[in-house]
Amino acid sequence: MTSVTIAPGSAESTAAPAGAPVASGRGRALGYIARKAGLLLLTLWAAITLNFILPRLMPGSPADAALAKLAQNGPVSEATKSAIEAQLGVPTGNILEQYVAYLHQVVTLDFGVSYTFYPQSVSELVSTALPYTLVLVGVVTIIAFVLGTLLGVLAAWKRGTWLDTLPTLAGSFASAFPYFWTALLLLFFAGYVGRLFPTSGAYGPTATPEFTIGFLGDAIYHAALPALTILITSLGGWILGMRNTMISTIGDDYVTFAEANGLKPRTVALRYAARNAILPNLTSFGLALGGVVGGSILVERVFGYPGIGYLLFNAVTNQDYPLMQALFLMITVSVLIANFLVDILYGVLDPRTRR
Amino acid sequence: MTALLEITDLSVDYGEGTGSTHAVNHVSFTLEHGEFVGLVGESGSGKSTFGFAVTGLSKPPARIAGGSILLDGVDIASLSTGELREQRHGGVAMVLQSGMNALNPVRSIRNHFVDIFRAHGHVERGDWGSRAAELVGKVELPASVLDRYPGELSGGMRQRVSIALALSLEPKLMVFDEPTTALDVLVQHAVMDTIIELQKKENFTALLISHDLGIVLESAQRVLVMHEGEIVEDAPSRQILERPGDDYTKMLLSHYADPRAEVVELPGFEGRHRAPADAHPPTVSSRTRRKDQKAIVVDHVSKVYPAPRRGESQVTAVDDVSFTLEPGQSLALVGASGSGKSTLAKLITAVEKPSSGSVRFGDLDVGSLRRGQFRRLHRDVQMVFQDPYAALNPLHTVEYTLTRPVVNFTGLKGLDARRRVLELLDTVGLSPVEEFAAKLPHQLSGGQRQRVVIARALASDPQVIIADEPVSMLDVSLRAGVLALLEDLREQWGVSLLYITHDLLSARVVTDNIMVLNGGRVVERGNTAEVLRNPTDEYTIRLLDAIPNPGRQDVA
Numbered sequence: 001m002t003s004v005t006i007a008p009g010s011a012e013s014t015a016a017p018a019g020a021p022v023a024s025g026r027g028r029a030l031g032y033i034a035r036k037a038g039l040l041l042l043t044l045w046a047a048i049t050l051n052f053i054l055p056r057l058m059p060g061s062p063a064d065a066a067l068a069k070l071a072q073n074g075p076v077s078e079a080t081k082s083a084i085e086a087q088l089g090v091p092t093g094n095i096l097e098q099y100v101a102y103l104h105q106v107v108t109l110d111f112g113v114s115y116t117f118y119p120q121s122v123s124e125l126v127s128t129a130l131p132y133t134l135v136l137v138g139v140v141t142i143i144a145f146v147l148g149t150l151l152g153v154l155a156a157w158k159r160g161t162w163l164d165t166l167p168t169l170a171g172s173f174a175s176a177f178p179y180f181w182t183a184l185l186l187l188f189f190a191g192y193v194g195r196l197f198p199t200s201g202a203y204g205p206t207a208t209p210e211f212t213i214g215f216l217g218d219a220i221y222h223a224a225l226p227a228l229t230i231l232i233t234s235l236g237g238w239i240l241g242m243r244n245t246m247i248s249t250i251g252d253d254y255v256t257f258a259e260a261n262g263l264k265p266r267t268v269a270l271r272y273a274a275r276n277a278i279l280p281n282l283t284s285f286g287l288a289l290g291g292v293v294g295g296s297i298l299v300e301r302v303f304g305y306p307g308i309g310y311l312l313f314n315a316v317t318n319q320d321y322p323l324m325q326a327l328f329l330m331i332t333v334s335v336l337i338a339n340f341l342v343d344i345l346y347g348v349l350d351p352r353t354r355r
Numbered sequence: 356m357t358a359l360l361e362i363t364d365l366s367v368d369y370g371e372g373t374g375s376t377h378a379v380n381h382v383s384f385t386l387e388h389g390e391f392v393g394l395v396g397e398s399g400s401g402k403s404t405f406g407f408a409v410t411g412l413s414k415p416p417a418r419i420a421g422g423s424i425l426l427d428g429v430d431i432a433s434l435s436t437g438e439l440r441e442q443r444h445g446g447v448a449m450v451l452q453s454g455m456n457a458l459n460p461v462r463s464i465r466n467h468f469v470d471i472f473r474a475h476g477h478v479e480r481g482d483w484g485s486r487a488a489e490l491v492g493k494v495e496l497p498a499s500v501l502d503r504y505p506g507e508l509s510g511g512m513r514q515r516v517s518i519a520l521a522l523s524l525e526p527k528l529m530v531f532d533e534p535t536t537a538l539d540v541l542v543q544h545a546v547m548d549t550i551i552e553l554q555k556k557e558n559f560t561a562l563l564i565s566h567d568l569g570i571v572l573e574s575a576q577r578v579l580v581m582h583e584g585e586i587v588e589d590a591p592s593r594q595i596l597e598r599p600g601d602d603y604t605k606m607l608l609s610h611y612a613d614p615r616a617e618v619v620e621l622p623g624f625e626g627r628h629r630a631p632a633d634a635h636p637p638t639v640s641s642r643t644r645r646k647d648q649k650a651i652v653v654d655h656v657s658k659v660y661p662a663p664r665r666g667e668s669q670v671t672a673v674d675d676v677s678f679t680l681e682p683g684q685s686l687a688l689v690g691a692s693g694s695g696k697s698t699l700a701k702l703i704t705a706v707e708k709p710s711s712g713s714v715r716f717g718d719l720d721v722g723s724l725r726r727g728q729f730r731r732l733h734r735d736v737q738m739v740f741q742d743p744y745a746a747l748n749p750l751h752t753v754e755y756t757l758t759r760p761v762v763n764f765t766g767l768k769g770l771d772a773r774r775r776v777l778e779l780l781d782t783v784g785l786s787p788v789e790e791f792a793a794k795l796p797h798q799l800s801g802g803q804r805q806r807v808v809i810a811r812a813l814a815s816d817p818q819v820i821i822a823d824e825p826v827s828m829l830d831v832s833l834r835a836g837v838l839a840l841l842e843d844l845r846e847q848w849g850v851s852l853l854y855i856t857h858d859l860l861s862a863r864v865v866t867d868n869i870m871v872l873n874g875g876r877v878v879e880r881g882n883t884a885e886v887l888r889n890p891t892d893e894y895t896i897r898l899l900d901a902i903p904n905p906g907r908q909d910v911a
Contacts, residue, residue, distance in 0.1 A: 257457040260412055261520060262443025263474045271470070272459050279461075350461055351504040 032347050032354050040340040047332045051325065052102050056095075062115075062321045063088045088115075111326035116318040122326045125311060130293070132202050133300070133307030136223050137292045140230045145285050147231075148238020153274045155239065156246035168243060171236030183229040183302040190225060197225045200304035226303045230296060234288070241284060246277035279350055286342030290335030357428060359527060359560050360386040360409070365422035367401070367408050378404040378417065380584035386528070391554050391561045393571030393592070395607065396581035397830040398801070403452070405581070406532045406564045410449040411439045426528065444475035448526035450518055452533040457517045458505035464491070464516055465501040471523050478523075490519040493557075494549055511542035515549065522557065529554075532564045539692040540857050544901035547574060566830065568607045569903025572596055580604045610831040614863040614887045615899060622835045624842070624864050648682030648818055648849065649717030649735070651703060656712035657875075658698050672698040674875035675712070682818065685845055685852040687862035687883055690872035691898065696855045699872075700821050703853070705732055716819075734764050737812035741824040743804035747796040753780070753807050754792035757814055764815035779810040783840060802833030809840060813850075820844070821853045826861060838865050859902060863887055871895045 063085045070076050070084075091098045105111065111122035148171070155164040174182075191199040203209065203218045249255060250273045258268045293308055300309035308327065315323035346353050367379035378401040386392055396402040407413050409424055411431050424431045426446060434442065451457045458467060468487035472478040478486045488498035494515040505513055514534060521529060531550065535543040551574050554561045565571050571578055571592075578595045580588040580603060588601040599605045612619050658673040673695040680686050688696045701707040702714055705724050714721040721732060740746040747756060757776040761767055767775050780788040783806040796804055805825060812820055822841060826834040842865050844850045854866050862869055862883060869883040871892060879892040890896045 253451050253456040254459045256412065257449075257451055257517065257520075258459070258470070260410060260443070260449045260451070261471050261474070261524060262440045263470050264440070267470055267474065271462070275461055276459065351463075352460060352506045 028354055029347065033344060036340060036343045036347075040336060043336050044333065047336065048103070048106055048329065049099075051329045051332070052099060055321070055325065061088075062319070065319070106329070112322040114315075114320055114323045116314055116320040116323065122322050125323065126308070126326060126330065129306055129308050129311045132305065133293065133309065135219075136226060136305065136307060137230060137296060137309075138289075140227045141234070141288050141292055144231050144234045145238055145288065148235045149242045149278060149281065151235075152239045152242025153246060153269065153277075155243040156250060156277070157269045157273070159247060159250075164243070167239050171239040173236070174232045175234065175236030177233065179229065179233050179296065180298045180302055182232055183226070183299055186225050186229055187302065190228075198222050199225075202306050223305075226296075226299050226305050229299050229303075237284075238281070241281050242274075242277060245280055246273055249273045249277040252276070275349075279346070282342055282345060282349070286339050287335075289342070290338035292338075293334035294331045358385040359388045359390075359427060360562075361423075361425040361428075362409070363423050363425070365405075365408065365424060366420040367404050367413065368418055368420040369404075370416045371418070375420075377420070377584050379408065381422070382581075382584075382586050383422075384579060384586060384589055386560055386562065388527075389558055389560055390577060391551075391563070391575050393575030393578045394562060394564045394581060395566070395568050395571050395578060397566055397607075397832060399583075400581045401584040402564050402566075402581050403532055406449065406530050406562070409528075409562070410447045410530050412449065441475070443526075444477050444524050446524075446526060447528045447530060448521035448524045449530045449532065450514075450521050450534050452536060455510045455513050455537055458513055460505050463502060463504055464508075467516070467520055468501070468523060471520060475524070477525070486523070490523050491516065493522060493553060494519045509542075510538050511546055514538060514546055518546075518550065518553070522553070526559055528560045528562065530562045530564065533566065534563070535570070536566070540901045541691050541897060543570075550574070567903055568831075569611055573903050580607070606832060610835060611903075612860060614859045614902065617888070619860070619863050621838075621860075621864055624835065624839060650682055651680040651736070651819060651851075651853075652713075652715045653678050653680075653699070653703070654713050654715070656699075656702060656709045656714060658695075658702060658707060659710040671875050673702065673709075676872075676875070676877055677712075678870060678877070678880070680819065680851055680853055683845065683849045683851050684868065685854060685866040687866035687869040688853060688855045688872060689857065689859060689862055689869060689898070691857055693874075694872040695875035696872050697823055698875075700738070700823050700853070700855055703821060704736055704738055705729055730764075734815045735818045737815060737817040737820055739805075739809050739812050739820060739822040739825045742828050743801055743808050744796075744828065746808050747804055749796050751795070752792065753785075753794050753796075753799075756807065757792075757811055760811055760814035775814075779813055780807075782813060782844075783807070783810040784836075785810070800833070801829050802836060805829060805833075805837050806840065809837070809844075813844070813848075817850065819851050819853065821855070823855045824857070825854075827856070827858065834861065841865055857898075859887060859899060871898070 066084050066088065067076055067081060070080070091101075093101070109123050111126075114120055114122050114125055117125055151167045151171075155167050158164055187199055190196045198204070198221065202222050203215065204222070207215050207218045209215065252273075254276075255268060255272050258272045263272075294312070297309035297313050299305070300307045301313050304310070308330075311323070312327050314320070315327060362385070363383050365379060365382045366377060368375040369378055370376065380401070382405065394402050394405070404413075404417055407417065408419055409431070411434070413419060419432055426442075429442075431439070431447075458464070462470075465484075465487055468490065469483055472480075472483050472486070484501075487501055491498060491500055496512060496515055496519070500508065500512065500516065505516075508516065518534070534550065535546050538546060547570060550561070550563075561575075563571055563575055568578075572595065575592055578588070578590065578592050579586050580595070580601060582601075582603045588595065588599065588604045590600065595604060596608070599608055606622075609622050612621060654677050656673060656676050657671065660670040660672060662669045676695075676699065678686070688699060690696045698707065702709050703716075703721065705714075705721050709722045712722075716732060716736060719732060724732060754773070754776055757779055758772055761772045761775050761779075765772075765775065776792060777788040780786070780791050785791040785803060785806050791799075791803075791807075796807075799807065805828075809820075809825075820841070825841070826837050829837060838861055841852060841854070845852050852865070854862060856862050866883045869880065869886050870877050871879040871886070871894065873892075873894040879886055879890065879895045886895065887899065890899060
């Protein structure tokens, strides 16, 4: 256990708050993770509960909507009414019982049956769509972040040279295009005119989803265009973000001092300037990761890619309440988990947060 | 033996062509091995630009426009980037002005040393740990700091670490650029002592760049005085102190005095001796046209902040302080940083509420004011802030800045408000007033900005001004003017002044009474001249001893 006492001029010991005892490194790290995990559980509970309360605050119910539709064609009998209510799972019991039942359903991942894809269960639909989105959007988001950050570091370090101007200009040019416009351009030229890549779907008509080299190759081949779309549109933001924060850290005193001490340029660029510049960008990375599960609706829609975004689009247009509710919950939960992971990453990368 | 550093006709410009400015103008001098030389100048004199040129750290737009810097016969400007980097071991090292920020916040202190050892390979890998421990030992820090991160160390400790890092390069020449400026007075003193001792022991050559002639005279054998990019005087310290040759040096020297002396005179304060303790202070009525004057009564006030982090104890910033600021009186609140003086200012201006005790202004209970009631207090109690560079909105003209409080507090509008604004500018000595009214903050010097801040405080015609270190950010030559202005306001307008400072000399010239704070408690109070001349509390004595005293080297 270290506790600092200073000899020179008792003046400093009074002015040094660092003299306070601090827990050992590992204990402190565990405490930090435990605190963040506690916070995660609390917000998870709040999100799940909100997801329960909000639909109940809305006037009307899916059953009312269905009945109103039927009523246009003539009177609805009492038997039809109860049949529809039973089919749509209109809740019974008081609010507390409903809440307990709901929690039980959430924990067992039982979100009921989809209206649109009847009789498939919501969890079945979600678990088929999820891998495609996770792999496509998730991997591309990570690639875009890593690549963009590296290019940003290079641009800032070689400020004013072509290594700076080229990626910066190209990046801002590409990200100025709307998502779907880039998607349409790629679809038209690389898919329709060039016949280089398939224009829709996640795998060929003859393939069956399984873990074989052949299927994976086919899936990657189908994912190429949507992946490229997301990469092109998001790369510029990462380049600019990293470049700008790094340019400000390059002006910081510790970088000047590192140069004055004759450290190797590589060390100064990576361990001093870039290492500090990346910290604020982690927050945006966390947000981007959290958005992965929500998918990119437009991209998945344009390429007819059967991911979560496509599913969500279908759920909303068809008023598929069980599916929507499950998807919204999943999106919320994944944002929370992504933020938790970034918090942990912060703890690893920045000693100032480990307190 | 040849000189270690030989500078001939050195010029450093900012920018190129017709738009360039000469920051350093045809400077020549030599440094012998083992010398301790001081370089003094005010802000904008080019001293830091010069320091960066000597250490080969000049960055665009700064550029060496002419002349040469020979270190041991080698021209620094002729070295390639790689050679320049390699010569940093055993060549020139630099300790930066804001040593607090000179360390990488995400790297442990040990790794800072390791980075240097690895870059130059002058220490065997197996000896890294012991060498680093030895180096921090030289700057009087325990080896345990090696496992800490910069954020866990105090400002003084961080500056010591950066000195140890510079020392690890085994330099022939160490350039210290304002090494203690951002530090608290007492810490400043301790760090300077370490630098002086180290220089004697390690026998490197030292160039100390500072705005403070007092600090330089105290430590250096020889002093260079820089003014507008030129060296105006180069002489041994004693000669500078006793027989300064240049007018600029004389001007700088005239701003130093011993606050313990019987009579303290500063430029602008000649003949304005403070009343001796037994004489009656001039009554309020003799000074002011105002009738309704109120006192600030601080009664057994404490302020306790909750623990900053779990597991730590709560912080008592102000601990059972009582005093009364009578109308027209001036009271100095003195203490090192963390002594609670700024917290007291916040309590009096209702920015914070006291944890116990009460603050009263006339019949107003300041502590219990709620939102929306502050205007009643702020009409009469106004603040002048420490940093004139941060206290003005850079997007607003002086006129706009001053019109806001005039309209808000006095209800004047249109032409009347404008007349009042110009009157305020005239009061604080910014004339021609029309011209200053149209200016933006960046077009003003630090001293002028501080005058605008004071004018803004005066806009509501307040009875009390609380000035929190109003001159600490200003150059010595500008300080006296601002202090004299505060003094005039008190004499002519009957404004009472709470003067918060760590600078005992300025407290001596502008205040009647003084209170010394330490750890939130009042440790000594009384008539300013008397307390400073015969301090009884140990803390007051230490504060007094920490004041850079140009004559100290002679005594020691």
